[in-house]
Amino acid sequence: MFDVIVIGAGPAGASAARAAARAGATVCLLERAELPRYKTCGGGLVGLSADHAGVDLSNLVRASIDQLTVTLNGRLARTRRRPGRPMLSMVMRSEFDRALADSACAAGASLRTGVHVTGLREVTGPTGPAGLDGPAGLDGPAGGEVRAAERFQRQQAGCVEVSVRGGPDLRARVVVGADGASGRTGGYVGVRCDQVDVGLEGEFPVSAPTARRWAGRVLLDWGPVPGSYAWLFPKGEALTVGVIGSRAHGGALRSYYTDLVRGLGLDAVTPLHDSGHLTRVRAVGSPLRRGRVLVAGDAAGLLDPWTREGISFALRSGRLAGEAAARAALGDPCALVDYPRRVEAVLGPEMDAGREVQAVYTRHPGLLHALLTCMPGTFGLFGRIVDGRTTVARQLRRPGVRSVTAAITR
Structure with missing residues (x-):
């Protein structure tokens, strides 16, 4: 029996495992792959990701x-520079995720790779169901009407059974699901998503002259498909497109x-990786836990609805989930109920702001291009948002900005 099992060793899972282990819990981190x-991902770390890694x-x-080059469906290119003040850091996700998993192990978590989780089941204790807030194990409006003492008894009595392919079941007092948008835990908890996107991406090896041409510079293209965009991220001898x-x-x-790919002159280059993936954005009010099972990161649909940036959301929600799981496993009767409220307080405003910007961008992509390329001060503001010195949510609270976005989306 573990205090906490974390399913998935990406940024959310590794962050959760590290936080729970540091809080004194016994933690097992499960990862399906070796x-x-x-991992299909642009690999760009915004300021918040670097801060919370x-x-x-x-x-x-x-x-x-x-440096940032922006285009509108391949046209009207404009490059802006901010010498000596980087906005983004480019990493390979394979290396980044390995380092995060190593940090979780250094904190005391046990890592098991090649483990395929096939199901979850909450084990009923002698004092009632393992879920703390009613027969279905779901949160009530204010954490349920069950008295704290009764919740504590149920918490002590029950656990979660994790079934794995080809091996014995594992048990934990609390499980954190961080197994991605298509994992089992999101379905178990009942996560609802109201925005589903598809990303297509390739990693292309390039010549030294091409690498030098893109060194320190990203490309963002506001695409012809409503709400779409494209990117080129340089990573030394490779470009992620x-x-x-x-x-x-x-x-x-x-x-x-x-x-x-053709326009960038890469159509004759054999990519190192060429893949697609789905991203799912959590619907407002969607559950973040069911009984003793919490979800974080992509498994919870936590990402920016406009940029689809998810690493910073994964790191932060993973830490919150790990802290809550450890507190619950070690005897705090309110920790699991508090987790959704903490996520809403930290990440909810950013997701709401992303929805607003995506609504404007879907209708008027040319407006965003004009703002970034023509309006004084906008590029500097964009840089401050990317490097984490301010947020879109904070900017949208400004009265003038609020009135403009309302008028555009009306």
């Missing part, structure tokens, strides 16, 4: 970005990606 493993990034960063947009426009996105 590490290091490839908790690992030494000096040997992981492949490029520091202080991708597009993302609504799954409803999958065919158009494939054409967009093909045209992008």
Whole structure:
């Protein structure tokens, strides 16, 4: 019996395992793949990701970005520079995730790779169901009407049984699900998502002259498909190129990606990796726990609805989940109920702001391009948002900005 089992060793899972272990819990971190493993991801760390990673990034960063080229469907290119003040750090996710998992192990977590989780089951204790807030194990409006003493008894009595393929079941007092958008824990908890996007991405080896041309510079293209955009991220001798947009426009996105690769002169290059993935954005009010099972990161649909940036959301929600799981396992009767409220307080405003910006961008992509390329001060503000010195949510609270976005989306 473990205090905490964490399913998935990506940024959310490793962050949860590290936080729970540091809080004194016995932690088992399960990962389906062998590490290091490839992960479809642009690999750009915004300021909040770097701040919350908790690992030494000096040997992981492949490029520091202080230049931005923006285009509108491949046209109207404009490059802006911020010399000596990097906005983004580029990493390979295989290396970054390995470092995060290592940091969890250094904190005391036990890592098991090659483990395929096939199911979850809450084990009923002698005083009632393992869920703390009613027969279905779901949160009530204020954490349920069950008295704290009764919740504490149930917590002490029950546990979660984790079934794994080809091995014995594992048990823990609390489980943190960080197994991605298509994992089992999101379905178990009942996570609802109201935005599903598809990302297409390739990693291309390039010549030294091409690498030098993109060194320290990213490309963002506001795409022809409503709400879509493309990127080029330099990582030394490789370029990560991708597009993302609504799954409803999958065919158009494939054409967009093909045209992008051709336009960059990479169509004759055999990619190191070429893959696609789905991102799912949590619907407002969707559950973040069921009884003793918490979800974090992509498993909970926690990411920015506009940029689809998820690493910073994964690191922060993972830490909150790990702290809550450890507190609950070690006897705090309120920890599991508090977790959704803490996530809402920290990440809810950022997701709400992302929805607003995505609504404006979907209708008027040219407006965003004009703001970044023509309006004084906007590029500096964009840089401050990316490097974490301010947030979109904070900017949208300004009265003038609020009135403009309301008028545009009306």
